[in-house]
Amino acid sequence: MSSQWLTSDFAGLSNSQLYAALKLRQEVFAVEQASIYVDADGLDPEAIHMLHWQDGELLAYQRCLPPGLQETESTLGRIVVAPAARGKNLGRELVRRGITHNLERWPQAAIRIHAQAHLEDFYRELGFVTQGDVYGLDGIPHLEMVLSTAPA
Template identity: 70%
Template sequence: MNLEWQTVGFDELSIGQLYEILKLRQEVFAVEQNSIYLDPDGLDQQAIHVSAWEGATLVAYERCLPPGLQETESTLGRIVVAPAARGRDLGRELVRRGIAHNLARWPGHDIRMHAQAHLEPFYNAFDFHTDSDVYDLDGIPHLEMVLKAPA
């Protein structure tokens, strides 16, 4: 099936798309990873939502937050690939698109993420550098990582 990428603000999401996004985030972050936390955190309305769709099926998603909203830097977060779509390098393409978006939209601002610790080598491949010790976030080891904006 044809893969369609979308980068939109909150108000540009259809109700159906928003439902699928929240469903996938809940399916992976809460159920699969057994982490109980409040996913709708009040930041989605100010976020840019990057997603990949095969028809009406959401296969990959992340949100991009502007500098000063969650962190001093812009952020990438809620990075997720649907279980049935894994193994197709969608995660790599998703992160590439998020980085490109944040650097273009908020030039001169670094990008910070709260990454699951086991994904450190994956994000290192995109030039993210570890910026904290490992800490517990909702029962999952995390660390902060930063990608420096080009000068």
């Protein structure tokens, strides 16, 4: 089994890598979750993209955004694990890698996420704190959560 992590800016992604990321995002967020929204929101060119491949198949993806682009804080977003790869702690590893990246790259900035509400406990375990109430985003209940310091 060949496993590979890739962290890249937008320009560093090959066409096939970008296509795989967009395809996975669409399969999960639009089709599986039955949410109609514009995924290509203009932020991808400014993002750092994290992808996890196993045997040539993209299993996990997220994007890291700098402070001031989407929020005052840095952000992790479009966090997704392929259905076939769930239940193997890949999501935890993915988010931990994102946290490490953002805190190293933008050490003065906290990290804000727009978490799907049913994943609140998952993100709490990783050090995020809920701010505010549940709100609807693209037809799915969400919460804003912030990580102010490096997790223990």
